[in-house]
Amino acid sequence: MMLSQRDVAPARGDHVVLRRLASVVGLSLADAEMILALPLERHGFAPHAELASGFAPQRPRFVLSGWGCRQRLLPDGRRQIFDFVLPGDLVGSCSASPVLIPAATVALTRIEALNAGSLQATLTGQEGVSYALARACCALERQGEALLLSQVMRLGRQTAYERAAHLLIELHDRLAAVGLTQGNRFPLPLRQEILAEALGLSVVHINRTLQQLRRDRMIELGHGFAVLLEPERLREVADYAPAVSAEGIQLH
């Protein structure tokens, strides 16, 4: 029996993780129960804290709430943000590998996370119980790669206006997958400086670009929230291709 969105969306906060997993691979109720039964310890991170360094071996964690990002600093102090980490996301690959990723994962807001070290043991220990979980982690990583490709498209071939639109839609869809949107409205706890660093633009220009999107009645923005007023038109101007999973639960 496959899990529907309703089954995994009750009050308990940890369930963003189940929703996230279910969004990419299809989980049975047994899988879900098995995952909930894993001994996971909770951990909080203040803004600017490092969830994973990229140079030390990474301890996998699931984010329960809060936003983070992966970034790299340049010698001149500027930084590039590679991607954002949202509730439900897995931080730090579950497959230990000698190749080090030169990027730090840091908290942008306060983050609550589950230390998923036992998950790593479960996966590499071939205990067999968690085949679904292993597949899910793999799928999460693949989706992460797809997001990186989108980031390359934005930076390489899109104008500021298109980039902003594209990123806003992407964030909306990712949040929708874990049930954190209200229609076209969603939390966006990011300063314009952060958006600029993610989109490869200056703060001044991201500001003007957002103004333009507002003037065009495409979005509303402010007070930690964003609203997509014209999702269809936005997707069109941004040439947005939604993430595709052959079996996960898509919300819309």
Place this chain on the structure above:
Amino acid sequence: MMLSQRDVAPARGDHVVLRRLASVVGLSLADAEMILALPLERHGFAPHAELASGFAPQRPRFVLSGWGCRQRLLPDGRRQIFDFVLPGDLVGSCSASPVLIPAATVALTRIEALNAGSLQATLTGQEGVSYALARACCALERQGEALLLSQVMRLGRQTAYERAAHLLIELHDRLAAVGLTQGNRFPLPLRQEILAEALGLSVVHINRTLQQLRRDRMIELGHGFAVLLEPERLREVADYAPAVSAEGIQLH
């Protein structure tokens, strides 16, 4: 006993694959023999042929010779190149996953490849024989992600001059890892149009940028080859961070 670069570099062409694997994970001689013993069928691809579509399930292959790239087309016909595929590289993730990657892998020159379908069976069948191989594939994927992050840095935060320098060094180092360089000289069978599409620049501007690099006596370029005249200075201007593996064999 660990394998040194010398042991895996004899005349047989297929050995770029072993060198590639050894560059990220450390292989024993037994591992190497086991891998060479896999039943692999050879396959050729003409320029523009698709090695993997991104929408159909991908069949993993090892590239023996020739260059390719992963790319996505835009509605207006322009394209973004995400990364290049070089000899020794693995194309098409070996871990089957329901998440589809919206990018096509195409040949830029003629490509000879090994169909590694049996590899997939070996990995997912948990036959145990090929633990090293599984680790190697995983490491290759991780290194692919590191390359994508570099691409994001280039596009997001670097000038045309820095981008070109950065990419040339990266290609040099990747080719060096499989023994295809002669000192600072290496094959570069790419038109300027291709470089432009990879670096998010116009052909005209990549041309002027390469001229500048030549005038500054940083590089020589032409006839399908490139030479890094000032590797140290280039690495500096490009803020180049070499790929790091905790156990693979680095060449220099």
Place this chain on the structure above:
DNA sequence: CGACTTCTTGAACCGAGTCAAGAAGGGTGG
């Protein structure tokens, strides 16, 4: 309320794109 951060706006500048034309290579057939 005051001090700090974040957002907004203006003006000047510049890196990169676009358009257009010409030069240099590289194959092919005569």
Place this chain on the structure above:
DNA sequence: CCACCCTTCTTGACTCGGTTCAAGAAGTCG
């Protein structure tokens, strides 16, 4: 071996998206 064609490279002139610098307005928090 040369003449021709087609692709790739090169160069110039103009335009434009985005950056930089600088200052002021609006939030936000103690």
